[in-house]
Amino acid sequence: MNNQVKFEVEGNVAILTIQNPPVNALGAAVRQGLFDGIEKADGMSSVNAVLIRAAGRTFPAGADVREFGKPRAEPILSQVVGRIEACSKPVVAAVHGNALGGGFEIALGAHYRMASRDAKFGLPEVLLGVLPGAGGTQRVPRLTGAAAALDLMLVGKPIGALQASDLGLVDALVDGDVAKAGFAFAQDLAEKGAGPRRTCDRRDGFSDAESYMAAIAARRLAVAKSPLEAPARIVDCVEAAMLLPFEAGIAKERAAFDDCEGSEGAQALRHAFFAERRAAKVPELEGANLREVNTIGVVGAGTMGTGIAVACLDAGFPVTLVERDEEGLLRGVEKIDAIYQRSLDKGRIDVDTRAARMEALTGTTDMDELAQVDLVIEAVFEEISVKEGVFAQLDAVMKPGAILATNTSYLDINALAATISRPQDVVGYHFFSPANIMKLLEIVVADRTDPDVVATGFALAKRLRKVPVRAGVADGFIGNRILAAYRQAADFMLEDGATPAKIDAAMRDFGFPIGPYQVLDMAGLDISWARRKRLADSRDPAARYVAIGDKLCERGWFGQKAGRGYYIYEDGSRTGVEDPEVLAIIEEERAAKGISPRRFSAREIQHRCLNAMANEGARLLEEAVALRPSDIDVVMFYGYGFPRWRGGPMMAADLRGLLEVENELRSYQIEEPAFWAPSPLFDELVKNGQHFEDLNEG
Structure with a gap:
C-alpha cells in the first residue's frame, strides 16, 4: 500500500487503516491506497472479510480541498467506492468522528456500517455548488427513500449517528471503540462465510414509489428558483436512482458533478470557502505570544454593547458591563436577559444555561471595576470625543498588558490610541449588529498595535465563533x-x-x-x-x-x-x-x-x-x-x-x-x-x- 493507508491482516480479516491527518482527507494517495488494499484483500484466499477504519480523530471528512476545481488523479473517488462495493468479501466500515462527503460515500460503498454514537454523517457538497460525485445520489436513496436523501443533499447539514441509524444508513451503533467492534463484526462475518451485501443492490428506499416520486416533485418545485445548478441536478439524480439502472444513474451523477464543478456559482463558492480560511492567516501570527484573556469588560450598554456582551457570555467569559448611570445599566441588563429569554423560548438553550450566563454577567457604573479584567471592549456612542473620554478613564484603571479594544465603524483608531499612554494595547474590534448573531469581526490594526494584541484578537474571534478579517486604519475600514x-x-x-x-x-x-x-x-x-x-x-x-x-x-x-x-x-x-x-x-x-x-x-x-x-x-x-x-x-x-x-x-x-x-x-x-x-x-x-x-x- 502506501503510508496513508496501512494494510494488515489479523486472522482472516484484512484491515485498511486510513492515516492522513488531520481529517483523513481523501487525496490521491488515500484513494490509491484504498483501491489497492481492496484489490489485495480480494485476491488473498486467507482473507474472508475486510475492515475499513481510520486513525486519529475522524473517519474521512471529505475530499482533499487542494484538489477542488482541478483534474483529479485516478483512481477518482467514484472508482474507489465502486471497487469497495464490488469486493467479493464482506466489507465493514467502522466510522467515528465525521463521515462527510466522500468519507460518507466510502462508508456507503462498504457492505456494512458501524458507527460510534457521536459520529456524524453528511453530504455537504451543495454548499460548494456541486453534488455528491461518488455515488451518494444513487446509494443513499436506495436505503432511505427520496425525502431523507434529498434533505441530506440539499441542505448539506450533517446528521447524528442515531438519526443515520433510524434512516437505515448505519447498521449498528457502538458506545466504545468502534474499530474494535468493527473488527469483531468483520471476524464474525468471516467465520460465517458471509458474502457481500452491496448497497447498489438494495431496494429498501424504493418500496413506496408514490411517496418517492412525490418527494421528488416537491423538492424540484422548492429548488426551481435556486441561482445554483447543483440543487436541481441533485433532484434529477435522486430521481434517476429509482428510474434508471444503477450504472446509468452513476454516469448521470458523474456528468452532473462535472457540469456543476465548472459553473460560475461553484467557482464562487469554492473561492468563498478558501477565502474564509485564508483570512485567518495574518502576518502578526508569526511568532506571536497570545495574551491571556479570561475576563472581559464591555463599556456601553446600548445595542452594540449588549450584543457584544452576549457574544462573550455565550463563549464562556465572565463579563463586566459598565454604563454611566443606573438607568442605562438596568436597560442594558434587561436587554441581555430578554435575549436569553427568547433563546430559551425557542429551545436554543435550557434554563440552567440561561441562569449560568446571567450569573456570569456583572453590571456596574464604576469604571474601577475593570481594573483586573484582561480585555475591555469599548462600545459607546460613535463620536470621537466621547470615546476619548472613555479611553482616558480606562487608561487610568486597566492593569498593564490588558487589551483595550474599540468597537467603531469609522473612527481613526490611530488618533484614539494616541490619546493614552498604552497605544500598543489598542486595537479595533468592528462587530456587526446584532453582535451576538453576525459572524463577521473586523480586527483593525493601528500603527502601534502590538502583534501579540492582533494575534490574541484572532484567537478570541475563534472562541466567539466569529469570522475575523484583518483591516488597516481607514475611514470605514474595509466593509x-x-x-x-x-x-x-x-x-x-x-x-x-x-x-x-x-x-x-x-x-x-x-x-x-x-x-x-x-x-x-x-x-x-x-x-x-x-x-x-x-x-x-x-x-x-x-x-x-x-x-x-x-x-x-x-x-x-x-x-x-x-x-x-x-x-x-x-x-x-x-x-x-x-x-x-x-x-x-x-x-x-x-x-x-x-x-x-x-x-x-x-x-x-x-x-x-x-x-x-x-x-x-x-x-x-x-x-x-x-x-x-x-x-x-x-x-x-x-x-x-x-x-x-x-x-x-x-x-x-x-x-x-x-x-x-x-x-x-x-x-x-x-x-x-x-x-x-x-x-x-x-x-x-x-x-x-x-x-x-x-x-x-x-
Whole structure:
C-alpha cells in the first residue's frame, strides 16, 4: 500500500487503516491506497472479510480541498467506492468522528456500517455548488427513500449517528471503540462465510414509489428558483436512482458533478470557502505570544454593547458591563436577559444555561471595576470625543498588558490610541449588529498595535465563533468603505433617473437579500447622515454630492424606526412601500441641478454598483487597508449580505473580466471623474494577464 493507508491482516480479516491527518482527507494517495488494499484483500484466499477504519480523530471528512476545481488523479473517488462495493468479501466500515462527503460515500460503498454514537454523517457538497460525485445520489436513496436523501443533499447539514441509524444508513451503533467492534463484526462475518451485501443492490428506499416520486416533485418545485445548478441536478439524480439502472444513474451523477464543478456559482463558492480560511492567516501570527484573556469588560450598554456582551457570555467569559448611570445599566441588563429569554423560548438553550450566563454577567457604573479584567471592549456612542473620554478613564484603571479594544465603524483608531499612554494595547474590534448573531469581526490594526494584541484578537474571534478579517486604519475600514462606494453609485443613479425601488429590486435580483435603500431604512438614515456631516469639512467641494438622504433626515425621516425613510412603513410594518413625497424630493433635487432623468436597466444598475465596489476594493488593496482581495469578499458576504454564490465583489469582477470592468469604469468617468477613475491596480493586472485571485496568497 502506501503510508496513508496501512494494510494488515489479523486472522482472516484484512484491515485498511486510513492515516492522513488531520481529517483523513481523501487525496490521491488515500484513494490509491484504498483501491489497492481492496484489490489485495480480494485476491488473498486467507482473507474472508475486510475492515475499513481510520486513525486519529475522524473517519474521512471529505475530499482533499487542494484538489477542488482541478483534474483529479485516478483512481477518482467514484472508482474507489465502486471497487469497495464490488469486493467479493464482506466489507465493514467502522466510522467515528465525521463521515462527510466522500468519507460518507466510502462508508456507503462498504457492505456494512458501524458507527460510534457521536459520529456524524453528511453530504455537504451543495454548499460548494456541486453534488455528491461518488455515488451518494444513487446509494443513499436506495436505503432511505427520496425525502431523507434529498434533505441530506440539499441542505448539506450533517446528521447524528442515531438519526443515520433510524434512516437505515448505519447498521449498528457502538458506545466504545468502534474499530474494535468493527473488527469483531468483520471476524464474525468471516467465520460465517458471509458474502457481500452491496448497497447498489438494495431496494429498501424504493418500496413506496408514490411517496418517492412525490418527494421528488416537491423538492424540484422548492429548488426551481435556486441561482445554483447543483440543487436541481441533485433532484434529477435522486430521481434517476429509482428510474434508471444503477450504472446509468452513476454516469448521470458523474456528468452532473462535472457540469456543476465548472459553473460560475461553484467557482464562487469554492473561492468563498478558501477565502474564509485564508483570512485567518495574518502576518502578526508569526511568532506571536497570545495574551491571556479570561475576563472581559464591555463599556456601553446600548445595542452594540449588549450584543457584544452576549457574544462573550455565550463563549464562556465572565463579563463586566459598565454604563454611566443606573438607568442605562438596568436597560442594558434587561436587554441581555430578554435575549436569553427568547433563546430559551425557542429551545436554543435550557434554563440552567440561561441562569449560568446571567450569573456570569456583572453590571456596574464604576469604571474601577475593570481594573483586573484582561480585555475591555469599548462600545459607546460613535463620536470621537466621547470615546476619548472613555479611553482616558480606562487608561487610568486597566492593569498593564490588558487589551483595550474599540468597537467603531469609522473612527481613526490611530488618533484614539494616541490619546493614552498604552497605544500598543489598542486595537479595533468592528462587530456587526446584532453582535451576538453576525459572524463577521473586523480586527483593525493601528500603527502601534502590538502583534501579540492582533494575534490574541484572532484567537478570541475563534472562541466567539466569529469570522475575523484583518483591516488597516481607514475611514470605514474595509466593509464600510466598500458600502460607501456602493451607496454612492446608487445615489448617483437615484439622482440621474432611477428610483429607490428600482435600484433595490435590481440588487435583490443580483442576490442581495435586500437593496441599499432598504438597508438604509433598516439601519437608520441618521447613522450615515452623521458620517456625512463629520466628513463635510474634508469633502472636495468640486466632487458631486447627492443631498437626497440629507433632505429626508432634515424632515426626521430616519427609516423604519421613524415610520418613513426612503419608503413609508405603515402601522409599524417592516415592509416599506414607495413614498410619493420622497419621489417628489428626488425630482426637486434633479431639477435644482438641471438633470434630465434617464432610464436605467437592472443590468446597468447591478454593473455600476458592483464596479464601484470592486474599484473601492482595489483602492483598499493599494492602500494596504486590506491584505488581499479575498479578505474584502469575506467581509462583504459575512457583513453586508453579498451573495456567497457570487463570491464577493472582487471574485465577481474576476468572473466578469477585469478588462470589461475597467472599461465600464472609464465610460462612467465623464459623470464624476474622481469617483469613477479606475484604480491603477486594474491596469496592472490586465497588462500582466492576472486576476484579483492571483493576489491571494496561501
